[in-house]
Structures are given as C-alpha cells and as structure tokens.
Amino acid sequence: MAPVAPRSGDAIFANVERVNAELFTLTYGAIVRQLLTDLEEVEEVNKQLDQMGYNIGIRLIDEFLAKSNVSRCVDFKETAEVIAKVGFKMFLGVTASVTNWDADGTCCSIVLEDNPLVDFVELPDTCQGLYYCNILSGVIRGALEMVSMKTEVTWLRDMLRGDDAFELQVKLLKQVPEEYPYKDDE
Amino acid sequence: MAAIYSLYIINKSGGLIFYKDYGSAGRMDTNDSLRMASLWHSMHAISQQLSPISGCSGIELLQADTFDLHCFQSLTGTKFFVVCEPGTLHMEGLLKHIYELYTDYVLKNPFYEMEMPIRCELFDINLSQAIQKDRVALLGR
Numbered sequence: 001m002a003p004v005a006p007r008s009g010d011a012i013f014a015n016v017e018r019v020n021a022e023l024f025t026l027t028y029g030a031i032v033r034q035l036l037t038d039l040e041e042v043e044e045v046n047k048q049l050d051q052m053g054y055n056i057g058i059r060l061i062d063e064f065l066a067k068s069n070v071s072r073c074v075d076f077k078e079t080a081e082v083i084a085k086v087g088f089k090m091f092l093g094v095t096a097s098v099t100n101w102d103a104d105g106t107c108c109s110i111v112l113e114d115n116p117l118v119d120f121v122e123l124p125d126t127c128q129g130l131y132y133c134n135i136l137s138g139v140i141r142g143a144l145e146m147v148s149m150k151t152e153v154t155w156l157r158d159m160l161r162g163d164d165a166f167e168l169q170v171k172l173l174k175q176v177p178e179e180y181p182y183k184d185d186e
Numbered sequence: 187m188a189a190i191y192s193l194y195i196i197n198k199s200g201g202l203i204f205y206k207d208y209g210s211a212g213r214m215d216t217n218d219s220l221r222m223a224s225l226w227h228s229m230h231a232i233s234q235q236l237s238p239i240s241g242c243s244g245i246e247l248l249q250a251d252t253f254d255l256h257c258f259q260s261l262t263g264t265k266f267f268v269v270c271e272p273g274t275l276h277m278e279g280l281l282k283h284i285y286e287l288y289t290d291y292v293l294k295n296p297f298y299e300m301e302m303p304i305r306c307e308l309f310d311i312n313l314s315q316a317i318q319k320d321r322v323a324l325l326g327r
Contacts, residue, residue, distance in 0.1 A: 058300060059293040065261050066282075066289045072243075072261060146262045 006070045009089025016067070016090070025119045032132060042129040049131070053138020054145075061143040064090065076172050077101070079149070080108045083140065083170075092116055100169075109156060110140075112166040123160045132160050137168060148177050190280075190317060191253060191269045194219070195288065197301040198263030200227030204304040208317065226267065230257065246278075260285060280320050287312050 031052075035045045064070075068086050073079040077098075084096035093116065100109040117133050131137070137153040144151045150173040157167035191211060195204035202223035207213050214222065230244040248255040254274060257267035258281035266281045266288070291309035292298050298306060 059289075062260060062262055062264070062285075062293055063289040066286045 006086075007068055009068075009086040009095065012067050012086070012090045013093055018093075021116055021119070024116060025121075028117050028135075029121065032130075036127065036130075042127055046129070046131050046134050049134035050138040050141075053135035053140075054142035055138075056135070057139040057142020057144075058146050060091070060139060061146045064143070075105065076149070077105055077108075079144070080110065080170060084110050087143075088112070106172040108170055110168045110170060111157075112168075115159070115166050118160055121160060128161070131155050131158065133158070133166065140168070140170060148175055150174050150176055189271050189321065190274070191271070193266070193268050193284070193313075193317075194223055194226070195284075195304065196223050196227055196265040196267075199301065200224050201301065203302065206313070226257075227265070230259070230265065256281060258282065258285065264288070276320070276323075280316070283316055284313065287316060 032045070032049070035048055036042075039045050039048060064087060068090065070082055070086065073082060080098045084098045088094055088096045088110075094112060094114045096110045096112045098108050098110055101107070115133060117136070121132060123130060123132065134155070137155065141151055141153045152171045152173055154169050154171075155167070156169050157163035157165055159166055189209060191209045192205065192207040192214070194202060197203050200223065202220050205214075205219040205223070233245045234242045244259055245257055247257070249272065252272065253269050254272050254277070255267055255269050256277035257265060258278065259265045264285075266284050268277055268281060270277060287309060288304075291312055292304050292306050295306050295308075298304070
C-alpha cells in the first residue's frame with residue numbers, strides 16, 4: 001500500500017472541529033489567573049504552566065501524528081519546520097517560522113507573530129516575571145520527549161513584555177531512542 | 187469469511203494495554219495475552235536489529251498458514267497489532283483508524299493514565315463500530 005502523503009497544516013486545520021477563539025482566550029486566562037491566586041509566586045506559576053503544557057504535549061503528539069501523517073523526520077531541522085508549519089497551524093491556527101540555527105543544527109528559534117492565547121492580555125507590574133504562554137514551551141517539550149528527543153524550551157522574546165514577537169528557543173539536548181538490553185550478555 | 191481474531195495494543199515499554207478477541211478461535215486468557223504482547227514487543231525490536239538496512243521500523247506483516255498478523259507502530263512507540271484470517275485486506279487502514287480512535291477516546295480522556303491499561307468505554311464502543319463497519323465492508327463484496 002502506498003504511504004499516505006503528509007497533510008499540510010492548513011488542510012488539517014480546515015478539517016478539525018474548531019472552538020470560539022474568545023472562549024479559548026478566556027479559558028486560558030482563567031487558568032493563569034487561578035494559578036496566580038493559588039500559588040502567588042510568579043516562578044511557581046511559570047513552572048506549573050510548563051508542567052501543564054508537558055502533560056498536554058505527551059498526549060497531543062499522537063493526535064498530531066495520527067492526523068498529519070508525517071513520517072519520521074530525518075534531522076532536527078525537519079522536526080523544527082514540522083512543528084512550526086504543521087503543528088502550530090493545526091492546533092493554534094497560526095504559522096510560525098524557524099530561524100537562528102546554530103552551527104550544530106541542534107538549537108533554533110521558533111517565532112510567532114500571532115498568538116491567540118494573548119489576545120486582549122496586558123501584564124500588570126506585579127507579574128513582570130510571568131511567562132504568560134509558558135504552557136506552549138511545556139507542550140513542545142512534552143511532545144518531543146515522546147518521540148525520543150530531550151529538549152529545553154525557553155522564551156527569548158515575549159510580546160507581553162514589550163518585544164515585537166514571541167520567540168521560543170528550542171534546544172535539542174539529546175536523542176534517546178528506545179534501547180533494548182540485548183547486548184548485556186557480551 | 188475474512189475476519190479479525192484479536193486486537194492488541196502495546197505501550198512503548200512492551201506492556202499490554204488493550205486486548206480484545208473477536209472470534210471463538212484463538213481466545214486467550216489474561217496471562218497468555220500479556221505473554222504474547224511482551225513476546226511480540228521483543229520480536230519487533232529484534233527485527234529492527236536484524237535488518238541489513240539501517241532505519242528499519244520493524245515487522246509490519248507476519249504471514250502464517252492459519253493467520254496473518256498486521257502490526258502498526260506509531261512514532262511514539264505504541265504498537266497496534268491485529269491477528270486475522272490469512273489474506274484479510276485493508277488491515278493497515280483499520281490499524282490507522284484504530285490509532286486515530288486511540289488518540290481521540292483514550293489520550294484525550296484526562297482520567298486515562300499514560301501507559302496504563304485502557305479502560306475507556308467510549309473507546310470500546312467506537313472500536314466495535316469500526317470493526318463492525320470493516321466486517322460489513324468486507325462481507326458486502
């Protein structure tokens with residue numbers, strides 16, 4: 001049977017059920033506000049958002065793989081392109097771009113011009129250390145971990161802090177393929 | 187007629203998380219099905235090492251005289267395999283569809299714990315519908 005060709009982000013986004021953008025923004029905002037009330041420390045909230053994102057990412061990856069039909073990526077460059085062009089489009093309806101590759105090809109930046117999570121949001125002075133969209137860094141980290149890549153995802157630019165775009169740095173720490181201990185007998 | 191005997195889903199560590207049998211032939215008790223799952227997990231892994239070409243993704247089809255075994259492994263390491271009558275067609279499509287049902291009714295259930303046995307009623311219902319539709323499609327020819 002001929003392999004099914006991978007679908008573009010636009011095609012998948014057009015076919016999935018969608019939700020009202022305001023409801024999405026309001027729900028996310030309610031989560032962040034509740035975390036701030038419960039945890040009080042901005043650092044704790046950042047950590048919790050990342051953890052929540054991680055828990056989403058580990059489940060989201062199979063959904064992504066099932067709906068998009070992408071085959072195994074050859075290298076990390078392809079992985080980053082797929083995340084930016086297909087992944088972000090499919091789940092958030094926005095296209096991101098990949099820039100700033102380092103010499104090894106293990107570290108890059110994913111830049112988002114548009115971000116539905118932050119519509120209508122302004123950070124007050126009391127929350128200046130808050131990474132409002134930290135859930136996204138957790139999602140990417142969790143998703144990549146399930147396909148054997150340990151990564152570190154951090155924010156370089158954040159529009160809520162005055163920058164001109166959202167920039168996520170994704171750094172591949174190591175590839176950890178499933179190892180089977182059959183060589184132990186030697 | 188062409189029929190499915192059983193369906194197994196194995197997590198990435200080789201543990202059986204779902205088993206369903208569909209015929210009176212080849213019924214297995216819990217212990218046997220667990221054993222079968224870990225055996226298959228090991229064989230699948232060994233087959234990747236045996237391949238003369240690197241980048242092999244493991245056994246996709248095993249044909250014996252009394253059954254066929256079709257296996258689909260997702261990029262996350264979860265394996266879906268079905269034991270069916272020899273010559274049954276469209277099993278790859280069915281496995282892909284079952285993968286989609288898994289991502290919907292199992293993974294999106296917030297109370298399902300990852301890598302644990304699947305106990306999701308919605309998954310069972312939709313799976314039965316999918317298998318039924320497949321059976322009807324095959325018999326209809």
